[in-house]
Amino acid sequence: MKTIIKFFLILLVILALIGGAVEFESTDDNWRFLIEKEAVLNSVQNGVMKIYDFIVELFND
Secondary structure (H helix, E strand, O other): OHHHHHHHHHHHHHHHHHOOOEEEEEOOOOEEEEEOHHHHHHHHHHHHHHHHHHHHHHHHO
16 A cells, blocks of 8 residues: 555656656755646646546557
């Protein structure tokens, strides 16, 4: 069960990174991750819809 939860969390992070919802900024003193909540939601939704469409196409063929 823990493995499945970890998998889904990693998948969400990857989708957010691909969608550009997470930005990395660094200075000489600090490193920061900037996260835009709305962009994360859009990225994850778009990624899930693409995966869903891909799976539907596989079963329709």
